[in-house]
Amino acid sequence: MNIFIDGGVVVDSEKVLRDVAVVLEDNRIVFVGDREEAKRRFGRGYLRIDARNKVIMPGLINGHTHISMTLLRGYADDIALQEWLEKWIWPYEARMSPEDIELGALLGAVESLLSGVTTVCSMYHYNRLHNEASAALKVGLRMVMGVAMFYWDEEGSIKNVEDALRHWHGRGGLVRVSVSPHAPYTVSPGLWKAAEDIRRVWSIESGIPVTITSHVVEDWNEPSLVKERFNVDVPGGSIYKYLDDLGVLSRFFVAAHSIHMNDLDFEVAAKRGVNVIHNPVANLKLGMGIADIPKMLRYGINVGLGTDGPASNNSLDMFETMKVAALLHKGVYRDPTIMDAKSVFRMATLNNALALGYKDLGLIREGYLADIVILNYFSPNSIPIYDFYSHLVYVFKPFNVDTVIVNGDIVVEGGVFIKLDVNSLLERVSRRSRELALDVGGG
Ligand SMILES: [Zn+2]
Structure with a gap:
């Protein structure tokens, strides 16, 4: 038009x-x-x-989320991360069908668009027919779909990512697929290398940039978790150094969180041109700590913004995320001049676009x-x-x-x-989320 x-x-x-x-x-x-x-x-x-x-x-860009998790909005709050995951989130997700994943993503896509977000980078489980990208296409949302990879199913993870790249990368002019090793503590060294190989090959073959999106040092004890689980060395206690030694860091690497970084982490991340997505609301809600964003900016690291999933936020509102990001660091540093409004707006638009590999997004420009x-x-x-x-x-x-x-x-x-009847979508989500919650509770 x-x-x-x-x-x-x-x-x-x-x-x-x-x-x-x-x-x-x-x-x-x-x-x-x-x-x-x-x-x-x-x-x-x-x-x-x-x-x-x-x-x-x-349009605002949500640099890191899991939009299918609208079904779990408010399902479990005020609980510590491991208990939250193991007792609440994972049992619920285990009952979600591919159709549920698409339904949750459809609601997340509508919520995003209504709140001025036109691109979402979302990581979740993949199915060829019903997934987050299939939902995005139904309502006209631009999407980078991260296909999650885990060490407990390496073969399946690789198969899913390659299938997604084959069937969804570039689809409708709206979808890009991202290779998404979930986190250093859930991805083996071999799987990291395989992920980077896939990213590189598909970037060249498709002519459309492929990124790696992951969660990096969200938790303070990530280095010891990685050491114990995979029997590896984490040099200088730096997860970024560990990832760099595996050859996976580049300007196509997009790390959510990065809360617990030491000086070596900062040096390596800056040297490799890694992008960090700051998720202040979810980090605060889960009590994970506060990422040192002003320090990242001093190191010249490209920082974008995200909401993280609706189970840990509990909203996809990027206006709220911008405001919290701007306020939080002023309070931490006791300095109202840092994280000025223009810089924060840039994070939610141009910085996110660059992080996700777009050279023609994030500005009003011919x-x-x-x-x-x-x-x-x-x-x-x-x-x-x-x-x-x-x-x-x-x-x-x-x-x-x-x-x-x-x-x-x-x-x-x-x-x-104007793309679909929102009321009937709300009714479908209400009904289905209740069924799933009852099923988990054995009711
Ligand atoms: Zn996340």
Whole structure:
């Protein structure tokens, strides 16, 4: 579809342009700038969107989550990580069918789009027919689908990743597959090497970048867990050094969390150009600690933002995540000048795009993918407006989202999701999540 967005304020992490026009043709941005020039060049045959009193921004990107876990939202809270996983999360997940995975992801995709998120990087279990990407395609969400790999099923893990790459990588112009060794303590050294081999071969063969996405040093005792389980050395107590010695670190490596890093970790991660995704809400909720993001930035590490899964957040709201990320480190450092609003907004847009291997996403720029969110700022919660970056991080909520366009396709209009009947989806999820919970409880 060709779209003419007229009269709004363009805000991305590089610029603020007032009273301009943005023109989209098919799935690309073809013009950003003067309204009169836009009218002369693109006068007829375009769907017109009136953006007066509105912000036109690049769609937010959720750099790390597990969107199928909307089914487990609020199922188990205020419990320590290992008990939370072993007694609550894993028994529930063991009962989830491929159709349940797709159903949960469908709800997560709708929640994301309605809250201004146009790309999600999500890691979960894979099935060829029903998975997180099949859900994303049904509602027009851009997705990097991480296919989880574990040491207890190495053969199955490799088979799943290769199957996903064959059937889903590049699909619909919206999906990319990521190789997702779950974490250093659940992935053997051999499986790490196999994962990197697959990543490299498929990047070349498909011509579409493939990333490795994983959880790295979320827990403080990860080095000892790895040593004991795989009978290996973790040099200098550094998980990053251990991974580097396996040859898996590069600028295509995307590490969620990275809370418990020592100096050697920082050095190695920076040297290899690794990307870190910060998930402040989930880290706080599970009591895992606080990643030293200002230090990462000093080391020149590319940092993006994510929500993590709806079982540990319990929402997919990237506005909330931006605000918490900005506030948290000011408090830790007792310094209100660090993690300024513009830098945090950049993390949720351009930094995430670069981390996930996109060179044409995360900015409102000619030639870039047409993933655009239009926010209404003429609202009781957001008037007056002095500084747009400040509002994006400290003020706006998902209910300020008016229009969402992904790959040139309108999916949210006037704050309403137009791709499917949301009420019937809510009924299906309510029914099915209750059945699963009763099943786990033996009721
Ligand atoms: Zn996670």
